[in-house]
Amino acid sequence: MFTNQSAELSLNAPCKSVTAVKADRLESRFLLGGCCIPDDSANRIHVVRYHSDVNVVGLDASLHHPTGPIERLVASPNDRTLVLTLAERSNAVTLYRLPNSVMENSNDLMMDSETTTSATDYATSYSDSYRQDSSHHTYDSGSSSSGVLESKVALESDAQMLDMTWRANSMDLDDPPGMLASSTPGDVLTLDAAGNVQQWDLSMGMAESMHAISAGDNNTKTLPVGCIPRVVWDPHHGSQLAVSWGRAVQFLDLRTAIGIADDFGKGMNMTRAHRYGVTDVDYNPNKPFTLATSGLDGVVQFWDTRNTRRPIMTARGGHSHYAWQVSYNPFHDQLLLSTGTDAIANLWRVSSISSAPLLTLEAENNPMPDDTMESSDAPNVRVARHEASESIYAATWSAADAWMYMTVAYDGRLALHHVPSKEKYKILL
Structure with a gap:
């Protein structure tokens, strides 16, 4: 149903x-x-x-x-x-x-x-x-x-x-349930307060640290109040990852244990991704070199990791306090969730920079408008807004249904939502 x-x-x-x-x-x-x-x-x-x-x-x-x-x-x-x-x-x-x-x-x-x-x-x-x-x-x-x-x-x-x-x-x-051998070696990453990223092998039913790399130098270890670093795999390049630390996002390669460089030999790190600090990072699951970040400045930004001097798009007006988490739909990258400490969760349609822009829309690389309640025919717009009684620190997409997601407020009240049917048909048809 x-x-x-x-x-x-x-x-x-x-x-x-x-x-x-x-x-x-x-x-x-x-x-x-x-x-x-x-x-x-x-x-x-x-x-x-x-x-x-x-x-x-x-x-x-x-x-x-x-x-x-x-x-x-x-x-x-x-x-x-x-x-x-x-x-x-x-x-x-x-x-x-x-x-x-x-x-x-x-x-x-x-x-x-x-x-x-x-x-x-x-x-x-x-x-x-x-x-x-x-x-x-x-x-x-x-x-x-x-x-x-x-x-x-x-x-x-x-x-x-x-x-x-x-x-x-x-x-x-x-694979039978409980089969640890279904994991490939080194498929877990951890990040600690010293800035160390460790890769772990769990394939034999035990934890073996394969190697550790540093996510920054000593000058980047100071964190803004309320800013917790995050680590995420690049789904398109198995040895590469992104680490947020303070206002910066650093891109690392596990094969070389150093930062990733562009064609000119310069580091691809984002030294000032958000004005006050980065709170979360998520890669586009379907389109390579595309990254979304949320920050203490209350905005969600989208980046091309090959040119990180400025974001390719910014979603404004969705949060009045910290934008705490950002999460791409794992099946349809036109859809993205953001949650915040303002007790708001937003569902965004980001068509113009997705792997499959909606053909019925004018797919221009325009920034997100400040007024997110504009016409639903815009290529990039907030399509749903959910309000809770306390901060919404987390949200996740269902693994069994591409059109379903859950948000949870700090008071323990969870809500399961569905992508509006008109958005579903715009993507499918």
Whole structure:
């Protein structure tokens, strides 16, 4: 059933991170990380699933996270039971395995703390509660838990860990669940507070650091308040990556352990990508050499990594405070999400610099307008705006449905949204 109506669920606990279960291409399943420092019982990984037949988001499990409040989490692209988590102020990234009973690829069974019920009955009960409370569902994080996390290995550093990422590999559907060998050597990167990027090999069921490279010199280590560095793989060049640090973005090559140079031998780094600091970086998944950044200046900018002297486009007017995260649609790069500490999440259509510009639109490389509510026939425009009660630190696209995405506010209220049908048809037709 296709709908444009959002579905909501409240976890009743602070939350700053969400990731789609990337290895599950059959069901829209997501992992959310609780981050309540005083109450350790609220530091959990919540497994939620979308039921399209009744347009409801249901909770499959709430698993205690023993290493503390979750700052970041990233699901494996090849195994639906594996997830990397980063606890606040921790010197290690931990690889956990989720219970198979929770992550089994079936919509017939759903697990709670005491019983196993059919998904239809479970979703029907949620649908009834929607009629009673049209705003959102509520879940008491201390009331139930399903299974336990299995700690597999810790990726440790001498300095505080700041970020990690998993290389997006093609999934082999013939691989049995829980098969670590489906990963290629060195497909995990971590970034620590000393500016070191480490490449890790997890293919043999253990963590082996292949080598480390520096993301900058000592003059670039000072960070603006509220600015957390990020590291991301280049999906088109397997050995290359981008690291944001303060106001700069640096491009590195793992083969040479040095920065990438242009045709004239000069570094391709962006020394002033955003006025006050860069908060997030994401590569266009379909078009090489195209990068999006968000910043403390509240804007989203788009870059050609072959010429980084100035952005090729700027999206203004979407946020009145920090633009915290930016995320390309992994299937259709005309679509992009941005979230902010102003409690706003935006869905942008960026057609003119995509891999497949919309033919019905005037595809000129014009900047995003300040007035994002202009005609929907513009090639680059904000097509949806979602407001929450608190800061929206994270959003993610579904791995099973190209037209679905989830946002999560700091108060634990998550919302699952659909790309407007008119935008879907503009891209497909």
